[in-house]
Amino acid sequence: MPEKHYLNATYGIRSWLLTTDHKRIALLYLASVTLFFFIGGFFAMMIRLHLLTPNGYLLSADTYNRMFTMHGVAMIFFFLIPSIPAVMGNFLIPLMIGAKDLAFPKINLLSWYVYVVGGMFTLWSMVNGGLDTGWTFYTPLSTVYSNSAVAPAVVGVFITGFSSILTGLNFLVTIHTMRAPGMTWFRLPLFVWAHYATSIVMILGTPVVAITLGLAGMERLFGLGFFNPAMGGDPILFQHLFWFYSHPAVYIMILPAMGVISELIPTFARKKLFGYHFVAAASLAIAVIGFLVWTHHMFVTGQSTYAAVAFSFLTFLVAIPSAVKTFNWTATLFGGSISFDTPMLYAFGFLGLFLVGGLTGLFLGSLGTDINIHDTYFVVAHFHYIMVGGAVMGYLGGLHFWWPKITGRMYPEWLARIAAFILFIGFNFTFFPQFILGIMGMPRRYHVYPPEFQIYNVMSTAGASILAVGYLLPMVYLTWAAFYGKVAGENPWPATGLEWKTQSPPLTENFEVTPVVTWEAYDFHNRPDLGLDVPGGHGPRIVAPAHGDD
Amino acid sequence: MQSPLPIFPEQASNFAGNVDALFLFILMTTLFFAVLVTVLVIFAAFKFRRKSEKEVGDEVEGNLVLEIGWTLIPLVIALGIFAWGAVIYVNYRIAPRDTLDVYVIGKQWMWKLQQPNGRKEINELHVPVNRNIKLIMGSEDVIHDFYVPAFRVKMDVVPGRYNTMWFRPTKVGKYHFFCSQYCGTNHAVMGGWVTVMDPAEYAAWLSGESGDVNPVSAGEKLFTQLACVTCHLANGTGRAPSLNGVYGAKVLLADGSTVTADEAYIRESILQPKAKIVAGYQPVMPTFQGLVTEEQILNLTAYIKSLQSQPVPAKGAGIAPAAAGKK
Numbered sequence: 001m002p003e004k005h006y007l008n009a010t011y012g013i014r015s016w017l018l019t020t021d022h023k024r025i026a027l028l029y030l031a032s033v034t035l036f037f038f039i040g041g042f043f044a045m046m047i048r049l050h051l052l053t054p055n056g057y058l059l060s061a062d063t064y065n066r067m068f069t070m071h072g073v074a075m076i077f078f079f080l081i082p083s084i085p086a087v088m089g090n091f092l093i094p095l096m097i098g099a100k101d102l103a104f105p106k107i108n109l110l111s112w113y114v115y116v117v118g119g120m121f122t123l124w125s126m127v128n129g130g131l132d133t134g135w136t137f138y139t140p141l142s143t144v145y146s147n148s149a150v151a152p153a154v155v156g157v158f159i160t161g162f163s164s165i166l167t168g169l170n171f172l173v174t175i176h177t178m179r180a181p182g183m184t185w186f187r188l189p190l191f192v193w194a195h196y197a198t199s200i201v202m203i204l205g206t207p208v209v210a211i212t213l214g215l216a217g218m219e220r221l222f223g224l225g226f227f228n229p230a231m232g233g234d235p236i237l238f239q240h241l242f243w244f245y246s247h248p249a250v251y252i253m254i255l256p257a258m259g260v261i262s263e264l265i266p267t268f269a270r271k272k273l274f275g276y277h278f279v280a281a282a283s284l285a286i287a288v289i290g291f292l293v294w295t296h297h298m299f300v301t302g303q304s305t306y307a308a309v310a311f312s313f314l315t316f317l318v319a320i321p322s323a324v325k326t327f328n329w330t331a332t333l334f335g336g337s338i339s340f341d342t343p344m345l346y347a348f349g350f351l352g353l354f355l356v357g358g359l360t361g362l363f364l365g366s367l368g369t370d371i372n373i374h375d376t377y378f379v380v381a382h383f384h385y386i387m388v389g390g391a392v393m394g395y396l397g398g399l400h401f402w403w404p405k406i407t408g409r410m411y412p413e414w415l416a417r418i419a420a421f422i423l424f425i426g427f428n429f430t431f432f433p434q435f436i437l438g439i440m441g442m443p444r445r446y447h448v449y450p451p452e453f454q455i456y457n458v459m460s461t462a463g464a465s466i467l468a469v470g471y472l473l474p475m476v477y478l479t480w481a482a483f484y485g486k487v488a489g490e491n492p493w494p495a496t497g498l499e500w501k502t503q504s505p506p507l508t509e510n511f512e513v514t515p516v517v518t519w520e521a522y523d524f525h526n527r528p529d530l531g532l533d534v535p536g537g538h539g540p541r542i543v544a545p546a547h548g549d550d
Numbered sequence: 551m552q553s554p555l556p557i558f559p560e561q562a563s564n565f566a567g568n569v570d571a572l573f574l575f576i577l578m579t580t581l582f583f584a585v586l587v588t589v590l591v592i593f594a595a596f597k598f599r600r601k602s603e604k605e606v607g608d609e610v611e612g613n614l615v616l617e618i619g620w621t622l623i624p625l626v627i628a629l630g631i632f633a634w635g636a637v638i639y640v641n642y643r644i645a646p647r648d649t650l651d652v653y654v655i656g657k658q659w660m661w662k663l664q665q666p667n668g669r670k671e672i673n674e675l676h677v678p679v680n681r682n683i684k685l686i687m688g689s690e691d692v693i694h695d696f697y698v699p700a701f702r703v704k705m706d707v708v709p710g711r712y713n714t715m716w717f718r719p720t721k722v723g724k725y726h727f728f729c730s731q732y733c734g735t736n737h738a739v740m741g742g743w744v745t746v747m748d749p750a751e752y753a754a755w756l757s758g759e760s761g762d763v764n765p766v767s768a769g770e771k772l773f774t775q776l777a778c779v780t781c782h783l784a785n786g787t788g789r790a791p792s793l794n795g796v797y798g799a800k801v802l803l804a805d806g807s808t809v810t811a812d813e814a815y816i817r818e819s820i821l822q823p824k825a826k827i828v829a830g831y832q833p834v835m836p837t838f839q840g841l842v843t844e845e846q847i848l849n850l851t852a853y854i855k856s857l858q859s860q861p862v863p864a865k866g867a868g869i870a871p872a873a874a875g876k877k
Contacts (some may be wrong), residue, residue: 032660040612047615059734061735062735062740065732065734065735065737081804107811128745132734132735134618134732137734138693138731140692140693140709141692141693141732141733141734144692145691145692145734146734150620177710179628194560229708229709229710229711230709230710232822234710235708235709235710236708237695267606270600270605270606270607270613271606271607271608271609271610272609272610274610274611274612274613275611275612275613275616276611276612276615277612278617287698289786291840299639300695300704300705300706301708301713302705302706302708302711302713302714304645305639305640308639308643309636309639312632312635312636312639313629313632313636316628316629316632317625317628319624319628320621320624320625320628323617323618323620323621323624324620324621325622327616328588328612329588330590330591330594331612331616333590333595333615334598335590335598335607335608335610336594336598336603336607336608337598337599337600337605337606337607338594338595338598338599338600338607339599339600340595340599347593348595351587351591351680352588352591354587355583355584355587359580359583359584360580362576362579362580362628362631363573363576363577365632365635366572366576366632366634366747367632367635367636367638367639368568368569368572368634368635368636368638368639368642369569369572369573369576369635370635370636370705371638371642371702371703371704372569372573372699372702374704374730375697375704375730375731376697376730401624414588425555436557439557439558440557440558440559440699441559441697441699441726441728443697443701443729443730443738445732445737445738446738447735447737447738448738448739449738450726451658466626492847524606524607524609525606525609531604532604532605533604533605533606534606534608534618535818
């Protein structure tokens with residue numbers, strides 16, 4: 001282990017709570033998002049346990065409705081949206097581009113405090129009346145009829161949105177202005193491109209949900225009438241405003257995970273990412289087109305038929321860049337030298353599960369089939385395949401891949417592979433039966449259900465118990481490994497990113513000397529410093545040694 | 551008609567066959583690509599597995615032909631699926647003219663339905679087979695949704711507006727319907743049964759129960775009680791346009807635009823009369839917001855619809871002239 005690094009540079013609680021080091025802030029976020037993951041997971045466990053029988057043996061209707069609502073709110077706003085950007089984006093983006101920190105280190109710390117304050121409001125509402133409106137807060141149920149703690153929850157989500165906006169702002173400015181010499185746009189790792197696209201969505205989209213929730217909060221607290229038809233308001237207006245952000249929000253959740261996969265596959269196939277430029281362009285295309293599809297959540301609200309047709313068309317367009325990325329990741333494998341370390345297992349898992357999740361979106365984007373499966377378990381299965389099968393696999397794969405850089409120590413490889421398998425199997429048993437339930441006609445958000453749906457619910461709950469084990473194992477062994485794992489060294493894999501050309505864990509200032517980049521991304525054929533066997537020798541562009549002594 | 555796969559509900563409406571066919575097409579297409587990618591990934595994982603610790607992969611940047619190919623082919627397939635789905639949807643959203651209209655109100659946590667002759671049902675809908683049925687739906691409180699899996703139809707019920715949906719049941723039987731938009735505590739128990747009957751049985755069932763006033767007579771009574779009749783004289787000489795023949799016609803408004811007088815227009819005219827002023831009339835109608843329930847509005851609507859068959863006055867109806875020169 002190196003003698004001096006960012007973890008032992010200073011000691012004491014104040015040095016953590018008042019840090020401006022992006023790496024420490026990333027760990028502060030890691031702790032908070034993990035806490036909310038547990039909270040959201042607890043609610044999920046209650047849901048699945050309750051649904052074992054069709055007649056609601058465990059929870060009352062009102063309690064169940066709080067369980068699924070708070071599961072959604074905790075997982076979406078407090079885990080999925082921040083997870084990869086705030087933990088891995090914060091930790092890695094300066095390292096990946098050769099910078100000492102983000103452009104605005106104090107704003108970075110502020111973003112964490114904003115997240116924490118928002119989280120506290122929401123937690124307060126969860127224990128003081130709970131929330132039972134669905135994470136979607138549809139009006140007038142949420143603003144007029146619900147008897148739960150809507151106002152504090154809405155305030156909490158409103159505040160936390162600013163954490164997203166500040167993070168996105170920080171990333172955009174950093175990527176534009178702080179790249180090391182030689183780190184041109186098209187030499188950037190695709191993880192950085194993915195976060196660039198994500199930041200655009202964060203900055204443009206989040207203010208809309210802030211205002212929307214603000215209006216809903218005012219309606220609830222002061223009896224105003226934006227969305228309440230009894231006062232001349234329009235409940236559908238709320239849906240348009242809400243989904244204008246919440247659809248792009250799903251791209252905030254998946255684009256960073258795709259960025260992780262774009263790092264894992266080239267690293268563990270030891271081969272350049274096939275079609276680098278197309279994958280980068282696809283990230284931007286997803287971000288832009290993602291703003292144009294929101295009404296596909298509203299095909300049965302009775303809105304204009306022509307509008308529905310237009311939004312269905314746009315929805316099919318947004319599917320294409322994701323397909324392009326999937327084909328490029330697959331093509332990268334051909335001619336590679338593939339190893340099956342845990343991060344790569346998560347990448348394979350992502351490929352399979354994101355494939356299913358994305359393809360099932362076609363059934364929902366198509367107007368004719370959506371009428372039937374809208375608001376059924378088909379939708380629930382679809383988005384869990386993407387959010388859990390995609391985003392969470394990306395998150396865990398990234399955590400494993402960069403754990404040696406973050407902590408200086410390796411996790412236990414065989415245990416980690418077993419956990420990855422358990423997770424994959426548990427996940428499919430949990431969510432595949434839900435597609436069947438949706439096709440059979442089981443609506444979502446039901447605390448009781450007709451008995452013919454029971455067999456698939458039992459299967460799903462059984463799968464969830466396996467899935468839970470798959471989640472708990474990494475939490476335990478990653479924590480253990482941070483203190484007792486095998487010392488990793490600078491570049492254990494080896495991988496080609498700049499973050500691997502500095503000690504593990506890094507110094508507070510990341511690099512002793514600002515690196516000068518003369519190589520392309522994932523260019524295994526021009527990196528003699530990695531110590532690999534390149535047939536025919538390395539290419540003409542030799543890597544400048546970082547320490548002057550290689 | 552039996553469904554193609556055991557997990558599909560029965561096909562019991564005119565839409566079901568087409569919706570299932572599209573679903574199967576999408577399923578075949580997605581299965582093809584899912585299997586293709588999975589096989590390719592597994593194949594590559596085996597064929598190109600690392601053989602020695604320091605081995606690297608080949609030096610490959612990309613391939614423009616492949617990129618164009620795997621962009622355009624999915625695009626064409628996607629647009630094909632889109633087009634088929636859009637055709638089904640447009641057909642679904644535009645009801646035919648000759649429908650048997652049932653009025654539906656959703657409220658926390660039950661459904662109130664009313665047949666054309668006034669017979670009321672709670673959480674049950676009886677309809678004759680092979681007739682086009684139109685549901686005209688409102689909500690008393692929050693957003694609900696009326697969903698019949700066996701018919702493959704679903705439509706939200708939104709407070710403050712009417713939504714309509716139509717279907718033609720093709721098979722006698724009893725089919726589940728569900729509330730399919732989360733609406734609070736008892737959302738999950740807010741369902742019931744659609745009973746599709748032979749026409750003769752339906753007619754017998756319809757006339758079976760006495761005591762329910764048919765909506766047209768109830769509407770006519772209200773029209774007098776609420777004093778609508780004092781302005782809306784049938785012969786068109788009153789302060790307000792005659793309502794004879796107005797349902798379904800194009801009305802000429804004061805600002806020169808025209809609007810089709812459907813159920814939503816009638817409802818708006820009762821609750822927000824100043825929203826659309828008929829050409830040639832003063833904005834003097836008082837609002838009935840808070841003075842009439844949703845059910846009463848439906849009864850008034852049914853009555854106004856029934857005025858179709860009265861002779862249409864040449865003047866004083868507010869109906870837009872069919873040809874230039876006619877006032």
